[in-house]
Amino acid sequence: MRLVIATCSVDYAGRLTAHLPLATRLIMVKADGSVLVHSDGGSYKPLNWMSPPCTLTVAEPDDAERADGVTAVWTVQNGKTDDRLVVRLHEVAHDSSHDLGVDPGLVKDGVEAHLQVLLADQVETFGAGWRLVRREYPTPIGPVDLLCRDDEGVAVAVEVKRRGEIDGVEQLTRYLELLNRDPLLAPVRGVFAAQEIKPQARTLAVDRGITCLTVDYDALRGVDDPSTRLF
Structure with a gap:
C-alpha cells in the first residue's frame, strides 16, 4: 500500500462529475489498484475513489498547471468505463509504501x-x-x-x-x-x-x-x- 499526504485538488469525470478544491488530503493506493482520497474527517468513507480494475499514470503538469503550483498529475482510469479520477498534486508532505501481506479477511461474529x-x-x-x-x-x-x-x-x-x-x-x-x-x-x-x-x-x-x-x-x-x- 502507498500512502501519500499532499496538498491536492481532485476531479472525477465519467458517469458523474465531482470536484474537490485544493486541500491537504491522504491518498491511498492499494495493491489491488484501487485509489482512495481521504480527508481528516468524514469517518471511514473516502471523499472520492476509483475501484479496480483501473490504472494509475503519473504525468508532468502542463504550463498552466505548473503556473498554479501543480507538481504532478495522477490520472486513474477505470478499466471498464470512461470514468477517471484526476489528482493534481501541489506539495507532498509524506510518501511511503508498505507491504501489508495477505489479509486473513474479516472474522465474522x-x-x-x-x-x-x-x-x-x-x-x-x-x-x-x-x-x-x-x-x-x-x-x-x-x-x-x-x-x-x-x-x-x-x-x-x-x-x-x-x-x-x-x-x-x-x-x-x-x-x-x-x-x-x-x-x-x-x-x-x-x-x-x-x-x-x-x-x-x-x-x-x-x-x-x-x-x-x-x-x-x-x-x-x-x-x-x-x-x-x-x-
Missing part, C-alpha cells in the same frame, strides 16, 4: 458465521435447483462466503452479512472482478444476502448487477415458521 452455515445447508433458499459448490471459496483477496450454481448451472458468488451495508457490496464486487477472470467459472454473478440491507447498499448492488436477498435467521434455524404467522 457468531450470528453472521452461523447464517453462512445455515444458508450453505439450505441453499434452496436462493432458488429451486441451486446447489452449493463450496463454502469459503478462496480468492487472492480472501474467501467468498458461498460459491453456488443456480438452476441453469451459472456460477454465483454469495456474500453473507448480518447487516448489509455499502462495504459488503464493495467486498462482493472485488470478489466478482477476480472470479470472472477464471474461464472455468465465468460468467459469475453475485448475491448479497443479509438479515437487513441498507437502502444505499441495495441501490449500489442493483447498479452493479448484484441481486439482494433479505434472509430470516430465525426461520433458517427453525425457530420461527413464517407459514404459521397471522401477519
Whole structure:
C-alpha cells in the first residue's frame, strides 16, 4: 500500500462529475489498484475513489498547471468505463509504501458465521435447483462466503452479512472482478444476502448487477415458521 499526504485538488469525470478544491488530503493506493482520497474527517468513507480494475499514470503538469503550483498529475482510469479520477498534486508532505501481506479477511461474529452455515445447508433458499459448490471459496483477496450454481448451472458468488451495508457490496464486487477472470467459472454473478440491507447498499448492488436477498435467521434455524404467522 502507498500512502501519500499532499496538498491536492481532485476531479472525477465519467458517469458523474465531482470536484474537490485544493486541500491537504491522504491518498491511498492499494495493491489491488484501487485509489482512495481521504480527508481528516468524514469517518471511514473516502471523499472520492476509483475501484479496480483501473490504472494509475503519473504525468508532468502542463504550463498552466505548473503556473498554479501543480507538481504532478495522477490520472486513474477505470478499466471498464470512461470514468477517471484526476489528482493534481501541489506539495507532498509524506510518501511511503508498505507491504501489508495477505489479509486473513474479516472474522465474522457468531450470528453472521452461523447464517453462512445455515444458508450453505439450505441453499434452496436462493432458488429451486441451486446447489452449493463450496463454502469459503478462496480468492487472492480472501474467501467468498458461498460459491453456488443456480438452476441453469451459472456460477454465483454469495456474500453473507448480518447487516448489509455499502462495504459488503464493495467486498462482493472485488470478489466478482477476480472470479470472472477464471474461464472455468465465468460468467459469475453475485448475491448479497443479509438479515437487513441498507437502502444505499441495495441501490449500489442493483447498479452493479448484484441481486439482494433479505434472509430470516430465525426461520433458517427453525425457530420461527413464517407459514404459521397471522401477519
